[in-house]
Amino acid sequence: MKVCRRETFNAAHRLYNPTFDDAKNELIFGKCNNPNFHGHNYVLETWIEGEIDQETGYLIDLKILSDLINEEVLEAFDHRNLNLDRPEFKDLIPTVENIAVVIWNKLRAKLDSKYGLEVRLWETDRNSVFYDGK
Amino acid sequence: MKVCRRETFNAAHRLYNPTFDDAKNELIFGKCNNPNFHGHNYVLETWIEGEIDQETGYLIDLKILSDLINEEVLEAFDHRNLNLDRPEFKDLIPTVENIAVVIWNKLRAKLDSKYGLEVRLWETDRNSVFYDGK
Amino acid sequence: MKVCRRETFNAAHRLYNPTFDDAKNELIFGKCNNPNFHGHNYVLETWIEGEIDQETGYLIDLKILSDLINEEVLEAFDHRNLNLDRPEFKDLIPTVENIAVVIWNKLRAKLDSKYGLEVRLWETDRNSVFYDGK
């Protein structure tokens, strides 16, 4: 069984690779390479796999899960510039793929090892990723 | 291949464990422990796994699936108080996790064994669960 | 110009008129007349009409508006039984129409008179109401 908590955050980012020249950055990242940044409303689904606790009927207390997501993800990324404000993306391009991996690692480090963990992250209503650590 | 039918129902419930004292019920279930109940619009996705029937192009006739969900789930739970009106929750806390397990068991009992079955149940647009009987 | 803030709350209710006999309550309110209550995830859009403040670019600070909605509406109705827990519905049937009127009156009493006020309230994704005090 899995439970899911949905949260949202808003952030600015720029996609570019400093080892590429301008033409290659433009070719690969297009409008996402705007040096002044653009931004998104990110939607995050955090899925926890485990067993139902017979005393509470909960797999995990969703309030505790929500607090964890707030502390680890929303405090870090909400209303931030991912490239400038966050050490995680100092040497990592903040694509939706990489953001999902970073989020998964941050949550995994704080989550009891008895639980499985998967994340789904939407950058727009057309683009999203799924990551489960594999 | 899997097909999915989405249905909705509205119900009242209260989360509490009669073996806990009031303070512990309050601590664990918070606002959900209101003795006068609160309620939700539940959204249920029922996923059926199987093979396409070559004569009809259907994995399962979604009208038949919808009728089954109506008889087994909506007739039982829609516009009901899960704690007071339903025997399934006489000794089971009606968390979204336990509701999903009950629904899965009710559908599994009536569904041809050649089909796989998974359910996803939303309690709010932020909280949901997935259950496949494992 | 108008700005809108969307908030949600979950509540239980029962539709019945104590001056009707059981048959008439059943005829008019159907499943909504369940004496043990049922419930909904209510979605509330609060619309404020006014002028943009040139210094801030805000019509109204949406954080202040959100705090007002939380204090006046969510604190009162979220995770509550509208019939049993709320004096507003002691002698008023908690239909979505009446809930919207009560919410509008509660917000109007606290909102600066320079602002116009409209509410839209969804009881399900199929049923909603609009009220502007007229």
Add this chain to the structure above:
Amino acid sequence: MKVCRRETFNAAHRLYNPTFDDAKNELIFGKCNNPNFHGHNYVLETWIEGEIDQETGYLIDLKILSDLINEEVLEAFDHRNLNLDRPEFKDLIPTVENIAVVIWNKLRAKLDSKYGLEVRLWETDRNSVFYDGK
């Protein structure tokens, strides 16, 4: 890791099996058997499984994926009559199950074999299918 691109198309279709008599077509396909066709806004999620390219941070360039879906699926099906305009459904009933299989086959044929492929297709907001080629 998987990335997902969501696209939409609008099409007409009719469900019937020419080897059935009228009564059996009516029994099995009901309103969907209207000889003059009806139609839907189809929503297609295309999921690609693979590894993140370290140079770009992309699993696959979603613009390239979107172009592929446009060329293979939207050019073929959008604003078309699936029964009359498309050779794929000359001898195949255009149920949502069969449409998903056809789409998966069309995309699989053009997609680099290093990628995994899954599709989810909605015919209405109540009916959808999932197919991964197995």
Add this chain to the structure above:
Amino acid sequence: MKVCRRETFNAAHRLYNPTFDDAKNELIFGKCNNPNFHGHNYVLETWIEGEIDQETGYLIDLKILSDLINEEVLEAFDHRNLNLDRPEFKDLIPTVENIAVVIWNKLRAKLDSKYGLEVRLWETDRNSVFYDGK
């Protein structure tokens, strides 16, 4: 005060004007001019304006409104070809604008004159219309 009921139907249509030549039909209606038709999932919001009945707390019984919409609109248009199956569009192009006017007229003819009536109709999640009879 206004109440709203949301319903959906699926239909096929073709946009063309028989007094235009092929080139002009193509120029104006583009892909929507496919002679074999295409289709949509239409979403209809029906808004009724009136006063709350003090005995019931209803502006209008939404079940009665839903039945009216089903009889007048869904029975007529759901799973139909608007051009071929419906007399309303024999000499009227079934654009979303004209469909909304036809629906408004059908509902207005059956609705008590004490109520105001507005409709909003979505053809896709990007295109919609609003009509109130003026």
Add this chain to the structure above:
Amino acid sequence: MKVCRRETFNAAHRLYNPTFDDAKNELIFGKCNNPNFHGHNYVLETWIEGEIDQETGYLIDLKILSDLINEEVLEAFDHRNLNLDRPEFKDLIPTVENIAVVIWNKLRAKLDSKYGLEVRLWETDRNSVFYDGK
């Protein structure tokens, strides 16, 4: 009658007033005052009021409307930093209110005067504005 076209764009922005000191900017704009910017997926509904053209059944060709929105709004704002990249916000705080006014003015200047114009703009799924030029 009105028709509506829904489009989306992604942008970065910062809310601050250079005539305020840091403490006042922080007090009024909070997290939105991050000097490194944050961003949103904006959703824009453009509503056109007019009469149905009897020859085409269109109030306005939605493809032409969509092209106009693309040229005037999306080309200007999509994947841009509203503060740094756009002259409209050189001396105007890019709140959702002001962005809506700027969009309305840009569309009004290019739209045939026979049409009425309203815009609704969402900054998040919780915050939106409506503007009709009055």
